[in-house]
Amino acid sequence: MPTQARRLDEATVFAVRPIRAVSIPIWCVQSAHSNPAPSPASAQVRLAQKQRPSSTMRSMIRRLLSILAGTIALLAILYLAGPIYELDTRTEATDIPKDPEALERWLNDGEATLGDVVPGAEKTIRWAHEDRRRTPLAIVYLHGYTATRQEVDPLCDELAATLKANVYYTRLAGHGRNPAAMGDVTGTDWLQDTRDALEIGRVIGERVVVVGTSTGGTLALWLAQQPHATAIAAQVLISPNLGPRAPQSELLTGPWSAALLSVLVGDEYRWTPDNAEHARYWTWRYPSHALLPMMAVVRAVRDSQLERIRTPTLTLYSPEDRVVSTAKIFEAHERLGAKIKPLIAIEGSQDPSHHVLAGRILATADTARVRGKIIDFFGEIGLTSTP
Template structure:
């Protein structure tokens, strides 16, 4: 959107008002999970509740939660968490293959406000993302014994949160393009108290997440929220700011495989920061000891979204790396 001089003046006036009001209005980020929050005793009941909640919210076909079940309980169980504005379609092309090979019960969760509409997408703050993620993780032992977390972008940020908070309960973590820092430095405005008001004064309340690239495949728009509100991005920025810290990284002990799109300095992830990903991984486990199987793998043929059939990437390479990683994790287990 073109920025006019009138918008600039309005933004400056808004900033002045915000500076005066911040001392009275600033609410530091905090999150306390309700200790009395109740979940069903069995996973099937929980799953049906999530499906019904999606139907009531008007979730589009193909964006619902999904359960892939091979048995009542399996040795391995997978939780996939999708990215911001995305859906389970952001990972199924890869995760389905791994789930089948492991015969692992797998749950594709849906973040609040996703797969529905623009207003709903902006109506849920970072605490609701955390509640939904905690719920899914708490239910996962009903599906299997060894929990494998797989996340894409924002979903990988959330798996990072889980692996840090519950280090003894995560068997392995696989991430694609984790959001530890935005590639665009201007998004730092969302971290400034009242910054959202300046953004809206400059650009208006709405943004488009549309992109035109030959790597995008037909059907993409059916599984991503294209029309968005800047308020939704503010919620995402709050989530990132709440989770990202040296303390979060230092507590992670699970073996971790991190994929990132990088071909050269010109052709690399332009949504999230590659250096921030690599720096974060180097901090994993520093409070005890980094897992020796931790590894970052560059994917030369890809995009920010690496595991979706709706975005071209070298999925055979990704699958091969995951198989090698999981084989190594299994071999590193103590003999029974």
């Protein structure tokens, strides 16, 4: 604490002392009368005149402000004119075999052509019956960004067993391969994979249930707005990615995003896997520019007409999610046009990032309760097991 100054005693300051007579020279008196002291008012006027900027100074200030405003405007124009990652949302119809054996062969040949797909990450179909017949319901699983179909395994197999449904597991382009492959794909490639997944679902099932995790959930929301969405009986979104938790990620949807990535992240982005299977079935290092198509898809879906979606939708999320923004999940959920759209929090999830809410790799302890929530949802909308 600062020491408080000691107040001086008034008696000391104003002590009366004897007045001694002094003589004043006559010239001092004459000088005082001939040159009277200026009044306080006139002194203030002269001070104000001295402090007021001259016309030259005012002109200089205006010129500097004009230059500053012009510079800011020019920088804004240069920024807004910068390159933006553009997402082409147009996809094409794929000639997908209708015969079960031909369909499997077509899928296997396509994966084998790549030559480096991680075993266990391939596109595949799990049939409910040995004769590979079409089932009344089929499940299509869309995995998340950098992940593969092992992400929530065995959740979808268990759901399929309950519904006696066939399951199709896609593999988004660039995923489940060497790290460099992630940098060779576009967001359009993922939209095409998603469209193809629904078409395969329609081949193996009369109606389709779409399950998507993280960016797979984002793609599911895009799919629900496409022409063949009437074939979708329901969709389940697990931690849907409507925007990463880190707010600075929004810079990747604007001008100069590639340059910003290069400066802020470098040429490669990487993170640390939690266990061996996490490292095996996720791409945990990849070219940093591979983040651009992901953010472009997220923004496109966020800006889309979610209000037009009528598909019954279950959204599961963790309030503690460290990967995606729960606030943006809530915003998207409010906009959904579906009449049935339960939003359920999964508290205390096992995944260290509280993002992958089921599966043997990151959330073994949560798989049963997540499965239970989904089956309850199926019951609510009348989806039950079939012979």
